[in-house]
Amino acid sequence: MSNEATAHDHHHDHKPPFFQRWFCSTNHKDIGTLYLAISMVAAIIGGLMSWYIRLELAEPGIQYIDDFQFYNVLVTAHGFIMVFFVVMPALIGGFGNWFVPLMIGAPDMAFPRMNNISFWLLVAGFILLLLSAVIGDGPGTGWTVYPPLSDSNFHPGPSVDFGILSLHVAGASSILGAINLIVTIFNMRAPGMTIHRMPLFVWAILITAFLLLLALPVLAGALTMLLTDRNFGTHFFDPGAGGDPVLWQHLFWFFGHPEVYIIIIPAFGIISQVISTFSQKPVFGYLGMAYAMSAIGVVGFVVWAHHMFTVGFDVDTRAYFTVATMVIAVPTGVKIFSWLATMWGGSIKMEVPMLYALAFIFLFVVGGVTGITLANASADLVFHDTYFVVAHFHYVMAIAAILGMFCGFFYWIGKMSGKQYPRGLAKLQFWVFFIGVNVLFFPQHFSGLAGMPRRIPDYPDPYVAWNYISSVGALITAVGTLLFFVVLWMTLRSKETVGANQWGVGATTLEWTVESPAPFHTHEELPDMTGKAPAE
Amino acid sequence: MSSASEKTHPFHMVEPSKWPFVGAVGAFVMACGGIYYMSEGSLVGFYAGLAIVLYTMFAWWKDVIKEANGGVDHTETVRHGLRIGMVLFIVSEVMFFFAFFWAYFGASIPMLSRATTGVWPPEGIVPLETWDLPFLNTLILLTSGATVTYAHHAIQLGDHKKCAMGLLLTVILGIIFTSTQAYEYAHATFTFDQDIYTSTFYLATGFHGFHVIVGTIFLAICYFRTLKGHFTPEQHIGFEAAAWYWHFVDVVWLFLFCAVYWWGSAGFVHS
Ligand code: HEM
Ligand SMILES: [Cu+2]
Numbered sequence: 078m079s080n081e082a083t084a085h086d087h088h089h090d091h092k093p094p095f096f097q098r099w100f101c102s103t104n105h106k107d108i109g110t111l112y113l114a115i116s117m118v119a120a121i122i123g124g125l126m127s128w129y130i131r132l133e134l135a136e137p138g139i140q141y142i143d144d145f146q147f148y149n150v151l152v153t154a155h156g157f158i159m160v161f162f163v164v165m166p167a168l169i170g171g172f173g174n175w176f177v178p179l180m181i182g183a184p185d186m187a188f189p190r191m192n193n194i195s196f197w198l199l200v201a202g203f204i205l206l207l208l209s210a211v212i213g214d215g216p217g218t219g220w221t222v223y224p225p226l227s228d229s230n231f232h233p234g235p236s237v238d239f240g241i242l243s244l245h246v247a248g249a250s251s252i253l254g255a256i257n258l259i260v261t262i263f264n265m266r267a268p269g270m271t272i273h274r275m276p277l278f279v280w281a282i283l284i285t286a287f288l289l290l291l292a293l294p295v296l297a298g299a300l301t302m303l304l305t306d307r308n309f310g311t312h313f314f315d316p317g318a319g320g321d322p323v324l325w326q327h328l329f330w331f332f333g334h335p336e337v338y339i340i341i342i343p344a345f346g347i348i349s350q351v352i353s354t355f356s357q358k359p360v361f362g363y364l365g366m367a368y369a370m371s372a373i374g375v376v377g378f379v380v381w382a383h384h385m386f387t388v389g390f391d392v393d394t395r396a397y398f399t400v401a402t403m404v405i406a407v408p409t410g411v412k413i414f415s416w417l418a419t420m421w422g423g424s425i426k427m428e429v430p431m432l433y434a435l436a437f438i439f440l441f442v443v444g445g446v447t448g449i450t451l452a453n454a455s456a457d458l459v460f461h462d463t464y465f466v467v468a469h470f471h472y473v474m475a476i477a478a479i480l481g482m483f484c485g486f487f488y489w490i491g492k493m494s495g496k497q498y499p500r501g502l503a504k505l506q507f508w509v510f511f512i513g514v515n516v517l518f519f520p521q522h523f524s525g526l527a528g529m530p531r532r533i534p535d536y537p538d539p540y541v542a543w544n545y546i547s548s549v550g551a552l553i554t555a556v557g558t559l560l561f562f563v564v565l566w567m568t569l570r571s572k573e574t575v576g577a578n579q580w581g582v583g584a585t586t587l588e589w590t591v592e593s594p595a596p597f598h599t600h601e602e603l604p605d606m607t608g609k610a611p612a613e
Numbered sequence: 614m615s616s617a618s619e620k621t622h623p624f625h626m627v628e629p630s631k632w633p634f635v636g637a638v639g640a641f642v643m644a645c646g647g648i649y650y651m652s653e654g655s656l657v658g659f660y661a662g663l664a665i666v667l668y669t670m671f672a673w674w675k676d677v678i679k680e681a682n683g684g685v686d687h688t689e690t691v692r693h694g695l696r697i698g699m700v701l702f703i704v705s706e707v708m709f710f711f712a713f714f715w716a717y718f719g720a721s722i723p724m725l726s727r728a729t730t731g732v733w734p735p736e737g738i739v740p741l742e743t744w745d746l747p748f749l750n751t752l753i754l755l756t757s758g759a760t761v762t763y764a765h766h767a768i769q770l771g772d773h774k775k776c777a778m779g780l781l782l783t784v785i786l787g788i789i790f791t792s793t794q795a796y797e798y799a800h801a802t803f804t805f806d807q808d809i810y811t812s813t814f815y816l817a818t819g820f821h822g823f824h825v826i827v828g829t830i831f832l833a834i835c836y837f838r839t840l841k842g843h844f845t846p847e848q849h850i851g852f853e854a855a856a857w858y859w860h861f862v863d864v865v866w867l868f869l870f871c872a873v874y875w876w877g878s879a880g881f882v883h884s
Contacts, residue, residue: 093629097629098629100631100634101629101630101631101633101634102629103626103627103628103629103630183624184622184624184626185624185626185627187624187694187698188627188694188698189626189627190627190630190632190633190673191633193630193633193634194632194633194634194636194637196633197633197634197636197637197638198637198640200637201637201638201640201641201644204641205641205644205645208645234652235648235651235652238648238651238652239648242644242647242648243644245644246640246641246644249640252705255701255705256698256701256702256705257698259697259701260694260697260698260701261694263694263697264690264693264694264697265624265694290701290704290705290708291704291705291708292708293705293708294705294706294707294708294709294711294712295708295709295711295712295715296712297709297712298708298709298710298711298712298713298715298716299712301712301816301820302712302713302716302812302816305805305812305816306812307651308651309805309806310805310806311805311806311811311812311815311816312806312807312808312809312812313716313809313812313813313816315809316728318807318808318809319720319728319729319730319735319808319809319810320720320728320808320809320812321719321720321726321727321728321729321809323726323727323728324715324716324719324720324726324728327715327719328712328715328716331715389727598626600622601620601621601622602621602622603621603622
């Protein structure tokens, strides 16, 4: 396969000049690279914010941040940046762009120009978000932007408006990106690659794109109402004139819960590829895996109110949302056990991506278990708005998804750059980061169970110990993050190159049939997949 | 289009284009200008951004039309992709309206929210007469759905004249609809910022009105493209997209009419 690829790719490798190449791009790989780059920039900014937060929380009392509004702004901006400008761009924009066309045997995305505006709108959204934090008092609303806190009485000035428009613009970017991905996957698969033969990463991106398409416009509608409430005198969220602040929560979480799956499902896809590759076996229960993700996507739309158990629903409503939420554990379990079964009897190679995949499974199980705990409406009355919730969602969303990103990075960096990462240092980076995040977030379960509220710069003395450990964990994580950038730097400068198929027999998907680094244009002759087994 | 001749696949490999970047800059300027307007009151920045965005749309779609007319790039496969893309875009728009309907029903049906007073329309609101202009507008929009279908059949038969006629009629009906809405807004006894009824009423119908205007422009462009002979019985994606969009706008109106103008004015909700 690989010599066939080398044969026809030489003469298609003219790249456009700098400005055209990086600002006017219509190339899925270059745009994917841009997404990965903005994600890293955003990760540094969002990371610095979180370390500042942990610095403040390392001890009780006020250390550094005596302006509490500023503390809230840090929390808000950190959340937004991590969700919208780190994880989504890397997993969907970055890896989705790079590898969906490569894996389905397509020469590019369906709408290459639209692909580029998706990226640049994201940049516009990011700048708007940064402006929101520095102009005026900043948005101290949390990433959930609940009114009345976010309305013009409590947040006068333009900060929240900047935040709203940032999300509008970033949302438009994601919707266009989602349309592009869906059309690419539906319309551009290589001959013979039926839906039921697509690699699981492609399945994951497809499902994610549908979630984006259906969930983001609802957020956009809610944001529009908030904007008019703030600036044009409407009363959507104002109970004084018949409006309802709980409406915001409904709309936000109708978007917000699918959003958490938007973040984790692409990581599911990466993990499936990696586990299969390094177990040197096809994924156990391919169809079950694909439809488990679909089921998670569908059910994810009918559980939103588990974020709102404390607003005063009647018992039936709470019972429904408890049960519906727990139902999600079933397809999630299907995934976990299928990953384990894939490894069972496999000939496992402990390369760095595999380490990340194993860690992902562990972290996701921890986060899933606390999720089930929180799903109990009556118990959640106590847990809600404590650090227990913070620990839960950082396990699933923050660290599992970030580990999924690292996993994809080490799995594919050879394909993207043609270079070998420094193995030893990468392993060290893995262990530092993995230990760091656990030391950082595990204690938050305990402070949360003991009642420590979230989004607060100070706390009473009984919470000292767990917070101190947590901050030490943040320090270790910071070292791990720094190490990652060192690894990245060394990889890009490395003299050691990798071949078309870096991973050997386990790596069966189409991206391993083109040379490394993947040429500017690939699959210009469509591969024939007729009669081939499912890629994974 | 250097590689078009040697291409062995049916997909469209697009040349680099500056419009996406320029368009995103326009959106950024528009957002900043909009915020400046909301806090300081000057619309200059907003309009500057809007101008960039509109110009980008013009130039970008001009490129697309050129590619479509070139006869090489828009293969059957590419056209299929464009159709799926349009359907997905409309789906996302449906979900946008979903949010406004949620606000509307949440405010009006007591079972759905604790904030309702149990009276809808709220006291002091004089809703528009259902079977007056709103109903007329319903008929106008439904008729326009028929005229656009007429145009579609005409183009499938290759009859440009009839197609243009159908489109022109549709555009005129669209303009009449928008004018009637404007008249209603101007003569309504309530304003945007009065209470939850007026907020939901104006946002939902106003957002729909905006879509009618966009759809009308879309159809008007199809009208001129028909006159220029851009469409063939086999290939008229631009037309199809406009027609689908128009039907979508039409269906949203039916929901608005039934829920807001009819059920919402009838006084069914009262405690
Ligand atoms: C087994 C599956 C899961 C269950 C049963 C579950 C359940 C819950 C519940 C009940 C809450 C509300 C807690 C409260 O605010 O009192 C919650 C919060 C949250 N969950 Fe999960 N969850 C699951 C998986 C996930 C995943 C996969 C992610 C993300 C990748 C995620 C991200 C979040 C986030 C971000 C929040 C907090 C949002 C906020 O209040 O700021 N969850 N989860
Ligand atoms: Cu949730």
